[in-house]
Amino acid sequence: MSVVMEEEIKRWTARRKSALVLEIIQGKTTVSEASRQFDLPPSEIESWVDDGKRGMENALRAKPEDVREQYERQLKDLQEAYGEAMLELRARKKLASLLGKDES
Structure with missing residues (x-):
């Protein structure tokens, strides 16, 4: 995990969520690893990943x-x-x- 992600997180801001989602997409970590490390339900992290993918897809459309x-x-x-x-x-x-x- 990156240095940014290793600190104890008290509040999951959009920036922190997107950093974690990016690390998952890049293969630097997995949902299960992140779930254990940050004591979050895997379903919540998977939801963030899904939201991130939808957001990226929309951003890359010709007409978002x-x-x-x-x-x-x-x-x-x-x-x-x-x-x-x-x-x-x-x-x-x-x-x-x-x-x-x-x-x-």
Whole structure:
């Protein structure tokens, strides 16, 4: 790990996160090593890596999307998924009531 990353980190700023993500992408460390060293869940570090890759991909596009567009698209996708889940839940409850089962 680099000297910057060896100090005890009390707050994970965007700069520190990006430095760690860059080291992971460059192969200087792994998610599991960083997880152990900084006492962070691997899923959190993997999320940072995914966010970093998405950000790099967007930055390198001929016509980058702004952050607001990205979040609006993500919000729309999540709302659609929620709506579908609610419809499925209602359908299951209706089916259960028609079949005489009391499913909550």
